[in-house]
Amino acid sequence: MKFFKKANFRLNEFLAEKAIAAIATTSLVFIFLILIFVFRESIPLVLGYAMEEDNKLSLTALFSNNWIPVSNHPQFGIWPLIIGSIKVTAISLIIAFPIAVLAALYTATLASKRTKEIVKPVIEILAGFPSVVIGFFALMVLATFFQNVFNLRFRLNAFTGGVALSLAVIPIIYTVTEEALNTLPKTMTEASLALGATRWETSLYVLLPAATQGIFAAFLLGLGRSFGETMIVLMATGNAALSSTNIFESVRTMSAAIGAEMAEVVFGDAHYNVLFFIGVLLFIFSFTLNAIAEFFLKQRMMKKFQGGA
Amino acid sequence: MLKKYMKTASVIGLAFAGSLLFVAAAKKTITIKGSDTLVILAQRWAEKYMQSHPEVVIQVTGGGSGTGISALINGTTDFANASREMKKSEFNKLKQRFNTLGNEIKVAKDGITVYVSQSNPVKELSIAQIRAIYLGEVSNWKDLGGPDAPIVVYGRENSSGTYVYFRDNVLGGKDYMSSMQSLPGTAAVVNAIVKDKNGIGYGGAAYAEGIKIVNVKKDDSSPAYAPTLESIKNSQYPIARYLYMYSRAKPTGAMKEYIDWILSAEGQELVTKVGYFPVN
Numbered sequence: 391m392k393f394f395k396k397a398n399f400r401l402n403e404f405l406a407e408k409a410i411a412a413i414a415t416t417s418l419v420f421i422f423l424i425l426i427f428v429f430r431e432s433i434p435l436v437l438g439y440a441m442e443e444d445n446k447l448s449l450t451a452l453f454s455n456n457w458i459p460v461s462n463h464p465q466f467g468i469w470p471l472i473i474g475s476i477k478v479t480a481i482s483l484i485i486a487f488p489i490a491v492l493a494a495l496y497t498a499t500l501a502s503k504r505t506k507e508i509v510k511p512v513i514e515i516l517a518g519f520p521s522v523v524i525g526f527f528a529l530m531v532l533a534t535f536f537q538n539v540f541n542l543r544f545r546l547n548a549f550t551g552g553v554a555l556s557l558a559v560i561p562i563i564y565t566v567t568e569e570a571l572n573t574l575p576k577t578m579t580e581a582s583l584a585l586g587a588t589r590w591e592t593s594l595y596v597l598l599p600a601a602t603q604g605i606f607a608a609f610l611l612g613l614g615r616s617f618g619e620t621m622i623v624l625m626a627t628g629n630a631a632l633s634s635t636n637i638f639e640s641v642r643t644m645s646a647a648i649g650a651e652m653a654e655v656v657f658g659d660a661h662y663n664v665l666f667f668i669g670v671l672l673f674i675f676s677f678t679l680n681a682i683a684e685f686f687l688k689q690r691m692m693k694k695f696q697g698g699a
Numbered sequence: 700m701l702k703k704y705m706k707t708a709s710v711i712g713l714a715f716a717g718s719l720l721f722v723a724a725a726k727k728t729i730t731i732k733g734s735d736t737l738v739i740l741a742q743r744w745a746e747k748y749m750q751s752h753p754e755v756v757i758q759v760t761g762g763g764s765g766t767g768i769s770a771l772i773n774g775t776t777d778f779a780n781a782s783r784e785m786k787k788s789e790f791n792k793l794k795q796r797f798n799t800l801g802n803e804i805k806v807a808k809d810g811i812t813v814y815v816s817q818s819n820p821v822k823e824l825s826i827a828q829i830r831a832i833y834l835g836e837v838s839n840w841k842d843l844g845g846p847d848a849p850i851v852v853y854g855r856e857n858s859s860g861t862y863v864y865f866r867d868n869v870l871g872g873k874d875y876m877s878s879m880q881s882l883p884g885t886a887a888v889v890n891a892i893v894k895d896k897n898g899i900g901y902g903g904a905a906y907a908e909g910i911k912i913v914n915v916k917k918d919d920s921s922p923a924y925a926p927t928l929e930s931i932k933n934s935q936y937p938i939a940r941y942l943y944m945y946s947r948a949k950p951t952g953a954m955k956e957y958i959d960w961i962l963s964a965e966g967q968e969l970v971t972k973v974g975y976f977p978v979n
Contacts, residue, residue, distance in 0.1 A: 458874045460857035464739055543849050545895050626878035640880050650856045653766045
């Protein structure tokens with residue numbers, strides 16, 4: 391009897407363990423399936439049999455300058471979309487990166503405990519802001535504001551979208567950078583101060599360089615978020631597929647194109663395949679960024695555990 | 700212990716699933732999906748109809764004409780609302796999947812309204828002028844009798860039936876200029892024009908509030924008309940279209956009753972209330 395009871399008990403444990411393992415595997419499987427699905431749907435395009443006979447689509451046509459997918463003579467040049475994504479992402483990071491890093495430097499090294507307790511959660515709340523709310527704010531308030539200040543022709547443009555996007559990116563860069571600064575060994579600060587450096591010099595010339603790897607990772611994560619963000623750019627950039635370098639003209643980003651067009655597209659159509667191809671590009675891009683960021687974060691952690699700085 | 704819980708849980712689960720099935724079986728559900736232009740009207744119809752026919756549940760969602768027709772082809776909706784005619788390729792896809800020919804019903808008429816800002820002095824435009832604006836051939840209001848200011852062109856996203864209709868019937872099938880700002884939904888276009896004094900946009904009549912509606916003339920010699928019941932009924936207003944509901948096959952049973960009601964005097968009265976025009 392005793393034996394059976396014991397065996398029974400172990401069976402439960404065994405089952406529970408397996409169940410939890412199964413749940414963990416499920417999420418992995420999902421990611422994997424999504425991946426296969428997205429890649430599969432874009433394959434006809436890559437292999438070149440996506441179009442009906444009358445208008446063939448080659449890869450060179452894919453990187454041409456006109457994005458007119460719904461037309462009597464559809465053109466699927468994704469070049470303007472790539473430029474659009476790059477433009478908006480660059481603007482958002484140029485604004486967000488310095489603000490976020492300096493804010494993190496301030497709360498991690500200079501601010502009093504009380505200030506830190508207020509500033510940090512407030513910035514982190516920004517991370518939880520639904521992007522559609524930020525987009526709405528940009529559409530209604532920011533766009534009008536910038537149009538009046540800069541006397542712009544277009545209300546909705548890459549700049550407005552970039553500024554709105556920076557609101558979403560700041561908390562990400564901030565959180566990771568702050569983390570990187572906080573994990574630096576205390577001895578560094580103490581040594582620097584003992585050598586006669588001021589607190590400001592310690593933060594800027596000792597701690598900030600020491601956290602470079604973490605900050606770089608923060609930058610990459612922010613870049614990934616910015617590149618993949620859909621709702622904010624869809625609402626705030628005007629969505630005209632132009633390949634100009636003027637930041638005050640409208641842009642259509644890769645993610646916005648998918649967001650706006652995927653719902654409507656006829657299944658199995660060339661347009662459908664092209665949208666999936668854009669999805670693949672986005673996926674590869676953010677996957678690479680995340681992998682690199684992860685690599686840098688890991689390396690820093692390893693160093694810390696091994697006692698190096 | 701665990702077993703006991705599992706037993707209880709499964710009993711509750713079964714009961715829950717059973718009750719859901721029961722409810723579903725007792726009520727007939729009709730799903731309708733598609734055109735954003737039609738979505739408000741479709742919801743009004745559904746509300747009114749369900750009041751007098753409690754045994755029918757009607758679910759209405761928007762998303763664009765293309766979305767609705769895709770859903771019809773994929774078998775996930777009973778009716779597709781569309782503000783454009785279904786394309787031949789779409790009929791073919793439907794035939795491939797379900798071996799049915801599709802059924803078209805004209806449920807309302809709509810005038811495509813062209814809006815400008817309230818402060819814009821331009822009162823009327825010809826079709827040729829509107830075409831020139833949207834093809835990028837005219838880019839200053841000065842050339843159209845307005846102030847010396849650049850024209851900011853707004854349009855709909857390419858998933859919208861209005862986008863396709865406007866391109867085929869106003870632009871003569873040519874493509875919009877690439878710097879047109881495309882916005883999701885007529886409401887977004889109207890909103891943009893409210894805030895942009897140099898803007899021009901187009902969309903359904905149902906959304907036109909707080910902006911100026913431009914009178915449209917067929918050519919330079921003909922008189923300009925506002926999109927009114929009268930001018931659209933007499934086909935005087937040059938950019939008017941039908942709004943459609945598509946089903947996979949000729950509707951029967953609850954679906955037929957619903958369509959008949961929509962085309963009845965009671966259903967068509969709602970069309971006028973929402974701001975569109977009856978079919979007859």
